[in-house]
Amino acid sequence: MKSNLKRIINQKLISIVGVSLAIFIDLLLSKLMASWSYSWLPVQASSAAPYVDNLFAFETGIGTFIFLGCSGVIGWVLIFNRAPKYDESFGEPIEGNTNLEIVWTVIPLLLVIAIAIYSTNINSTLKNLGSKSKYDPQKDLIQNSELGQNISDAPIDVIARQWNWEFVYPEGFSSSELHLPINNKINFRLISKDVLHGFYIPAFRLKQDIIPGSIIEYSLTPTRAGVYRLRDSMFSGTYFSENQTNVIVESKDSYQNWIHKTVKKVPVNGLNQAGILYKKRLEKGDRGWATVPPNPPPMVNEPGDYQQPHEG
Amino acid sequence: MTITNYDERVLKASHPVPGAPNNWRRFFGFNTDAKVIGIQYIVTALFFLLLGGLLGMLIRGELITPPSDLFDPxxxxxxxxxxxxxxxxLFLFPVLSGLTNLLVPPMIGAPDMAFPKLNALAFWLVPVFSIVLLASFFVPGGPASSGWxxxxxxxxQNPLGHFLNGQMLWIVAIGLSGVSSIIGALNFVTTIIQMRAPGMGFFKMPIFIWTVLAAQILQLLGLPALTGGAIMLFFDLNFGTSFFNPETGGDPVLFQHFFWFYSHPAVYVMVLPVFGIFSELFPAYSRKPLFGYKFVAVASFGITILSLVVWVHHMFYTGTPMWMRNLFMFTTMxxxxxxxxxxxxxIATxxxxxxxxxxxxxxxxxxxxxxxxxGITGVMLATVPIDIHVGNTYFVVAHFHYIIxxxxxxxxxxxxxxxxxxxTGRMFYEGLGxxxxxxxFIGATLNWLPLHWAGLLGMPRRVASYDPEFAIWNVIASIGAFMLGVASIPFILNMVSSWSRGKKAPPNPWGAxxxxxxxxxxxxxxxxxDDIPTVLNEPYNYGLNKPFVFDEEFYISKALNDS
Structure with missing residues (x-):
């Protein structure tokens, strides 16, 4: 009798130690996965990026813990609870456990509330970093900005078409590439001339749909010099995937130099990937399914260099 | 007991006659038997799974290399x-309607569906709208190409300007599919509420029935929004109205609300019956009662109610105000x-x-x-700041293929x-299965796991070409996709040969x-x-010695004798 009790206590002890060990390993792996998750994302090139990446790492950690926990149990039963061939006998007839049900309702509930509050806070931070609202023509263009010393508060117009990008600078010239000064809050007006487009720069972790019929005010702060891709992220028709260009983030001085140089340049045809492909298609006898013809490239002072290597 | 001297007319009977040769022709006509309709749905849907899979493999063929070189964009x-x-x-909704048709009447002890003729009508709309949809491959200008x-x-935009165009046929097909689904939903809901066996209260129904009820109520609530949106889109496309056309004062974002008001719950319409299937099979093959039957049952309706108030999470970056983003992030989570x-x-089961x-x-x-x-990547996508980065990228594609x-x-x-x-009355071949x-499993994992990383790095979805830095993930994905194509061979072989010459199945081969x-x-x-059993308990009492129906032995021996 006594030895029996001892055995039960021993078994309990072993299972408590085992479960604690499993939870410890799970926590360790989740922590590792969370720190590893930063490497799955492009370089951080805007003031928004670190916030997004931290949140992603946080959720990767929680997600890994839950995933490994659940699949660990599934793996365990697959190894230890398999029926021998032709054995159709019953398992332990456990119908349920109300306490356990309450635990696994309340814990996930608290968890998602925590994630939601954390994300709501980041939302308001991001809103302060770069606001977004429908453009009101009545409003004065020059706004007081909340962050950084500004070269110019006047917005750069981002004009999206099927299928090219045009950036019209307040200094009165236009470009097929988006040049931005580092560590300055830049204001944009996002304009679509035809269908929905998406203004998406993965290295900035920012994306905003451009909606024909309304002008959207947008702002962001680049924080890292380099060349990054700007991609159309909302499906916009046949040559959607070609509708991308480069964003060049540079120091204040070289940005100023670029402006002075470009203002004086004679306008030429802008970047026109879709047009080149459409011309090839026509040469081959216009085969394929119906498409609207691409818009002719806008006349720009800076056609840019699409082939320039980019990071992220 | 094989009848040798049977009336010639049984060969044309619309239902199988015990002992007489099987009348396979019944599967090709307007039959009102839910079991025939169920098989009609499933076989039709599996055919379209092959077609959809072929289209998927063509997509993966194009994407195995960065430039757009296999097809014109x-x-x-x-x-x-x-x-x-x-x-x-053409695949998911019909195949689930098929399983629901097969399972609902026998599982609740009903002889058939409440409205057998409407049931057959709902099925026969499937080939009609399938033909309309597939005909769009052959109209000038090709099929719809603006995404689903x-x-x-x-x-x-209608580049050729014809009245008859792929997009127009697409809208007609979706409209008819909605009509078919609404008829089906009315039928399922009525059958489940009205025709259960004596003693089968709501908390004695199988979970599959719970989830079907939750899913079909969702169909009834959501589909009108999609249908309304589709009709307005049809008018904008063909008659120049301006519900959504910004050039004449319409609002393109309004369509997105109509669309997602239904199309997000649609995912739950599809996943809920699958939760039902999991809840039936895990107890049967673990030889244990379902853990927490009532909680699992009620959770289905929790999902139904919540899924009606999450649709804006598809529109976090379309100009949605911040308070709305926060609200829909919370409901989604x-x-x-x-x-x-x-x-x-x-897992506890x-x-x-x-x-x-x-x-x-x-x-x-x-x-x-x-x-x-x-599910975990779903919570990530519900998080506004993360969604702003990975929304409309391959991360979303990877996530929803993991679900769907x-x-x-x-x-x-x-x-x-x-x-x-x-x-079918036949066993399948376990080895082929x-x-x-x-x-x-291997093909699906290779196909969709790597694409999460392509999306995190910023590869937009729906692209015909991409920058070379995404190539590695796409090559692995394409190999996985072709493997899934190969996986259909043992499945088809198994289904066809087992149904025609498999071992005869006993009434309850799994001890379920x-x-x-x-x-x-x-x-x-x-x-x-006429012998409808009286239900005494919920159907998960494995190893509990609680009888499921009154006089179970009678039904077991009757089934054995009749087989």
């Missing part, structure tokens, strides 16, 4: 649009709670069981494993294998509990006919 856009449309409206969302203004209740209940790893159980376990993963194929289609395969003996599972298992395999035309 206009063709690529048409292919991916049709891939999504075929898979959702058909967001205006791209969808109303809340869905994790009732879903978590189910997942934990299934497995715990301490006596697991039989045959083909249906393997598909269930694979589906559960994938669903946990897809790696969970829902896995559950459907599990259901097909599990109930195959019941409705396991080969099918292995190829499907449920009214359908008290019937002969295949069940007679009107299931229990």
């Amino acid at each position: 206009s063709v690529y856009n048409g292919l991916y649009t049709m891939h999504g449309t075929v898979m959702l409206f 969302w058909s967001y205006p203004p791209v969808s109303i 809340l869905i994790a709670v009732p879903t978590g209740v189910k997942v934990f209940a299934w 497995l715990w301490g069981g006596n697991l039989r790893l045959n083909t249906p159980m393997l598909f269930c376990l694979g589906g559960l494993f994938n669903f946990i993963f897809g 194929f790696n969970t829902i289609a896995f559950g459907i395969f599990a259901g097909i294998y599990h109930w195959f003996p019941k409705f 396991k080969v099918h599972f292995a190829l499907t 509990i449920g009214l359908e298992w008290l019937l002969p395999s295949p069940p007679p035309h009107e299931n229990f006919e």
Whole structure:
């Protein structure tokens, strides 16, 4: 009798130690996965990026813990609870456990509330970093900005078409590439001339749909010099995937130099990937399914260099 | 007991006559028997799974290299649009209607559906709208190519200007599919509420019935919004109205609300019955009661209610105000709670069981494993700042394929294998089934796991070409996709040869509990006919010595004698 009790206590002890060990390993792996998750994302090139990446790492950690926990149990039963061939006998007839049900309702509930509050806070931070609202023509263009010393508060117009990008600078010239000064809050007006487009720069972790019929005010702060891709992220028709260009983030001085140089340049045809492909298609006898013809490239002072290597 | 001297007319009977030669022609006509309609739905849908899979493999063929070199981009856009449309409206909805038709009447002890003629009408609309949709491949200008969302203004551009165009046929097909689904939903809801066996109160229904009820109520609530949006889109496209056309004062974002008000719940319409299948199969193959039956049952309706108030999470970056983003982020994340209740209940059901790893159980376990993963990436996507980065990228594509194929289609395969003996009267070949599972699991993982990283790095979805830095993920994905194509071979071989010459199935080959298992395999035309059992308990009392129905022995021996 006594030895029996001892055995039960021993078994309990072993299972408590085992479960604690499993939870410890799970926590360790989740922590590792969370720190590893930063490497799955492009370089951080805007003031928004670190916030997004931290949140992603946080959720990767929680997600890994839950995933490994659940699949660990599934793996365990697959190894230890398999029926021998032709054995159709019953398992332990456990119908349920109300306490356990309450635990696994309340814990996930608290968890998602925590994630939601954390994300709501980041939302308001991001809103302060770069606001977004429908453009009101009545409003004065020059706004007081909340962050950084500004070269110019006047917005750069981002004009999206099927299928090219045009950036019209307040200094009165236009470009097929988006040049931005580092560590300055830049204001944009996002304009679509035809269908929905998406203004998406993965290295900035920012994306905003451009909606024909309304002008959207947008702002962001680049924080890292380099060349990054700007991609159309909302499906916009046949040559959607070609509708991308480069964003060049540079120091204040070289940005100023670029402006002075470009203002004086004679306008030429802008970047026109879709047009080149459409011309090839026509040469081959216009085969394929119906498409609207691409818009002719806008006349720009800076056609840019699409082939320039980019990071992220 | 084989009848040798039968009346010639039984060959033309619209239902099988015991002992007489099987009248296979009944599967090709306007038949009102839910069991015939169920098989009609499933076989039609599986044919379209092959077609949708072929389109998917063409997509992966194009994407195995960065430039757009296999097709013209206009063709690529048409292919991916049709891939999504075929898979959702021609495969997933019909195959689930099929399983629901087969299972609902026997599981609740009803002789047939409440409205058999409407039931047949709902099915026969499937070939009609399928033909309309597929005809769009042959109209001038090709099929719809604006994605399965058909967001205006791209969808109303109509480059050739013809009245008859691919996009227009697409809208007509979707409208008819909605009509078919509404008829089906009315029928399922009425049948479940009105025609249950004596004693089968709501809390004695199988979970599959709970989830079907939750899903079909969702259809009734959501579909009118989509249908209304589709009709307005049709008018904008063909008659120049301006509901959504910004050039004449319309609002393109309004369509997105109409679309997602239905199309987000639509995912739950598809996943709920699969949760039902999991809840039936895990207890049967673990030889244990379902853990927390009432919680699992009620959680289905928690999901139904929440899923109606989450649609704006598809529009976090379309100019939605911040308070709305925060609100819909929160409601979306809340869905994790009732879903978590189910997942934990299934895992607790497995715990301490006596697991039989045959083909249906393997598909269930694979589906559960994938669903946990897809659920976690779902919460990530609900998080506004993360969604602003990964929304409209391959991360989303990878996530929803983890739900829609790696969970829902896995559950459907599990259901097909599990109930195959019941409705065909034949056993399937276990070896081929396991080969099918292995190829499907490995292929699906290779196909969709790597694409998460492509999306995190910023590869937009729906692209015909991409920058070379994404190549590695796409090569692996394409290999996985072709493997899934190969996986269809053992499946087709198994289904065809087992149905024609498989071993005869006993009434209850898995030792499962449920009214359908008290019937002969295949069940007679009107299931229990005049001897409808009285239900005493819920159907999960494995090893509990609680009788499921009154006088169970009578039904067991009757089923054995009639087989």
